[in-house]
Amino acid sequence: MNAVLSIARTTLGEAIRRRVLLVILLIALLLLVIAPGMNGLTARQSQTVLLSLILGVLQLSSAVIAIVLTVYMIPNEVERRTIYTILSKPVLRWQFLLGKYLGAVSALGLMIMLMTGTMIAVFAAFQGPNVETLASLARVAMMYFVQMCLLAAVAIFFSTFVQPVVNFFLSGGVYLVGTVFGSLFATIAESQQLPQLVRLAAQLVMLIVPNFGQYNVQNSVINSGAQIVGEGIYYTNLAVYGIVYISILLLGAMLIFDRREV
Amino acid sequence: MSLAIETIDLVKTYKHRGGASNTVVDNLNLQVESGEIFGFLGPNGAGKTTTIKMLLGIIGQTSGVANVLGREAGDIEIHKRISYLPEKPYYYEYMSGLELVIFYASLFGIRDNDRCKELLRRVNLANDMNRPLSTYSKGMQQRVGLAQSLINNPELLFLDEPTGGLDPIAHIEIRDLILQFREEGKTVFISSHELSDVERICDRVAIINKGQLVAQGRLTDLLAGGRVEVTAEGVSDAVSDSLRHENRIVSFKDGRLILDAPDSDDLNGMIDALRNGGAQVVSVIPRRKRLEDLFIEAVAEDDTAKGRQRGRMTDGNSDGTKSAEVEEVKTGEGDPS
Numbered sequence: 001m002n003a004v005l006s007i008a009r010t011t012l013g014e015a016i017r018r019r020v021l022l023v024i025l026l027i028a029l030l031l032l033v034i035a036p037g038m039n040g041l042t043a044r045q046s047q048t049v050l051l052s053l054i055l056g057v058l059q060l061s062s063a064v065i066a067i068v069l070t071v072y073m074i075p076n077e078v079e080r081r082t083i084y085t086i087l088s089k090p091v092l093r094w095q096f097l098l099g100k101y102l103g104a105v106s107a108l109g110l111m112i113m114l115m116t117g118t119m120i121a122v123f124a125a126f127q128g129p130n131v132e133t134l135a136s137l138a139r140v141a142m143m144y145f146v147q148m149c150l151l152a153a154v155a156i157f158f159s160t161f162v163q164p165v166v167n168f169f170l171s172g173g174v175y176l177v178g179t180v181f182g183s184l185f186a187t188i189a190e191s192q193q194l195p196q197l198v199r200l201a202a203q204l205v206m207l208i209v210p211n212f213g214q215y216n217v218q219n220s221v222i223n224s225g226a227q228i229v230g231e232g233i234y235y236t237n238l239a240v241y242g243i244v245y246i247s248i249l250l251l252g253a254m255l256i257f258d259r260r261e262v
Numbered sequence: 263m264s265l266a267i268e269t270i271d272l273v274k275t276y277k278h279r280g281g282a283s284n285t286v287v288d289n290l291n292l293q294v295e296s297g298e299i300f301g302f303l304g305p306n307g308a309g310k311t312t313t314i315k316m317l318l319g320i321i322g323q324t325s326g327v328a329n330v331l332g333r334e335a336g337d338i339e340i341h342k343r344i345s346y347l348p349e350k351p352y353y354y355e356y357m358s359g360l361e362l363v364i365f366y367a368s369l370f371g372i373r374d375n376d377r378c379k380e381l382l383r384r385v386n387l388a389n390d391m392n393r394p395l396s397t398y399s400k401g402m403q404q405r406v407g408l409a410q411s412l413i414n415n416p417e418l419l420f421l422d423e424p425t426g427g428l429d430p431i432a433h434i435e436i437r438d439l440i441l442q443f444r445e446e447g448k449t450v451f452i453s454s455h456e457l458s459d460v461e462r463i464c465d466r467v468a469i470i471n472k473g474q475l476v477a478q479g480r481l482t483d484l485l486a487g488g489r490v491e492v493t494a495e496g497v498s499d500a501v502s503d504s505l506r507h508e509n510r511i512v513s514f515k516d517g518r519l520i521l522d523a524p525d526s527d528d529l530n531g532m533i534d535a536l537r538n539g540g541a542q543v544v545s546v547i548p549r550r551k552r553l554e555d556l557f558i559e560a561v562a563e564d565d566t567a568k569g570r571q572r573g574r575m576t577d578g579n580s581d582g583t584k585s586a587e588v589e590e591v592k593t594g595e596g597d598p599s
Contacts, residue, residue: 006368010354017356080352085410088318088346088420089369090338261321 003091004099011103015069016110024068025111028061032118036126047127048222054119055137055218059144062112063175066148070104070155071167078262087262094254097156101250104152109145116141136221143235146242147215151175153249154210160256177205178212185209210245214238264332266418266449267294267317272326274312274473286312288473289326294451294466296417299444301464301481302453305561309473310453311349314420317451318346331418342370345411349423349453351403355396359387359406362395366410381409385439401432408439418449425456437463461485461553469560476564477556485551490523492532494541501539505532 015021035053077083077100086096119141120134127133155171162170177185188194188202215238220228228234274287287309294300304310315321316328319336328335331343353362363378382391385405390398398406404424411419424440425433433456440463443450454460460467461481468478477484491512497519505511505521510532512520519541523529533543 002371003369006365010357010365013356014354081348081350082352082354084315084318084320084348085346085351085366085407086369087320088341088344089366089414090341091369092338 003089003095004102007086007091007096007099008102008106011073011100012106012110015104015107018069021065021069021107021111024061024065025114028057028115029118031057031061032115032122036122050123050127051137051218051222054123055140055222058112058115058119058141059147059216059218061115062108062144062148063151063172065111066104066108066151067155067168067171067175069107070152071159071164071171073100073104073156074159074257075164083262093258097160097254097257098250101152101156104156105149108148108152112141112145112148133221139235140218140221143215143217143238146239147212150210150212150215150242150245150249153246153253157249157253157256160253160260174209175212178209179216180213182206182209182211182213211241214241264296265293265329266296266298266331267292267300267451268327268329269313269317270327272313272316272328273324274309274316274321275324286473287316287323287470290470290473290475292468292475292478294449296449297444297447298465299440299450299452299463301460301467302451302470303455303457303460303467303557304470306455307472308470310470311422313470314346314422314451314453318344318420342414343416344418344420345414345416346420347404347407347411347422347424349426351407353395353403353406355394357395358392359395359398359402359409360391362406363410363413367413370414372413378409378413381412382406384412385409386435399432401428401435404428404432404436405439408436416448418451419443421450421452421454423454423456424452425454425459433459457553457557467553469557471561471564472568474564476560481553484556485553489549489551490529491545491547491549492519492521492523492529492536493544493547494519494521494536495544497536497541498539501535501541504535 032054035057036050038053074083074097077086083096087093116138120137123137124130124134151171154174155167158167158170185202185206189199189206191199217228269290269292272287272290272292273285275283275285277283290309290313292302292313302310302313312321316323317330317335319341322336330337330340333340354365357365359382360375360378363381364375367374367378379391382388385408387402387405387409390402395403395406408424411421421440425436428436437459440450440452444463444465452460452464464481466478466480467484469476495518497514497517502511502514502519505519506514510521510523510528512522514520519536521532523532529546533546536543
């Protein structure tokens, strides 16, 4: 476990110094800060728009950071030959991969925490310190974090056998399908008017692609009337789903990476 | 003397898309004895780094045997007793030299910062160990690489081009450090293009070309048979004719003769012949064979032999005979390095 933690610490140290990530983070923070000045609506509408805007910024920038952070992680280690000095030590390949993943997730956590802190501060400054809303915002951010951990696992899985650029689009595509188009595939899968083959294909996509959309719990904050029934159980289920999916993806990545010639 | 490294008929073949294959290491048989500095030489693309990667267990062999310190290459227990310094290594630049060595120490479960500092002092980085690696020169990066490779007090070190691209002072420093490793009883396996360095520090060498071993042995044996140049004056035509008959003459002008003697028996015989013929021996200069000569000879001979073989195979094909079969591919995919 020593080796895993050491590799994770080093990965975190490197990730938080990567310029491209810092630029994305800076843009996100800037958007969060200027968001309140971007609408001229009534007080009620203003809160809804502001919440949608800042949560949108948080989700989108977290997703971009998660993908950019992870797609280059393994290929860079091979290209720079650092992997050889590490694997020539008593370090197994699964330890290396797990360490890289944990480091990436730690860096993601730090960046999401920073953005969430900024978002809460901005919201409190412009809409007043409503403890309940602020706690809900933190909860939404927490779900985004679990979502991004899942996305990072998808990108790490692909990075064991595809090139970074392909991985960027592949992981981004999986995220889009699992988030935006999830409901579309669900509709296709259940539609009786469509041919059986098309429905089966949609069901297969839904089975393979992680359901990122279920982590988008922002509606409960944006729409004051909306509520999640059995909130505690719902969040626990989401966390368990995420952990199981991440474990499967990492296991698959380890099996592929173990056989790969670097 | 026990063997630190032994390979038997080691083969690495890469299979490419479209069915083509490329044998990068071809039936390689190496023996590296414990406690020696072993030079592993070859032109670019000869298969040196691929061989090292197989010995480290980073890539698998297609066939054959690779044993390191008496166990199969890749055995994780062996990794506790060996170390590796890659060619042109990159280290996490945000770290200081000390942080880097501490990081590599942690991979062994070693938590001894004093030992890390001691190693950095040993490679002359005492005053720079807290500076970020991004500010290190090439020589300093190589020295910090050596420090990290010593953290587990290895019995066997693999050094890939340890002096490549370094200035003369850094060269000497690294060379001296490698010599110290031998004094400590460590086995050092060096892959290098710096033939003068190899000649100075290695006990034995192996030369590979296009994946095949073309020479292996003690440097003293491989470089034996150097020539001796004899210069004499007042040489009669009769004497010069007899030497010319033996193909010994390098030049003969105005009674001044320069001769080449491959070994001491020839030398004594020639000097006797010259003096008995009334000539005066002016100088006897030993011209030692250099590793560079051996390297070029071995590689050139191998290339010529392979060229002839290819020629024969082409002729055979034109006659409708069977072409050379591509070695069976058992594992492996990717590019050689």
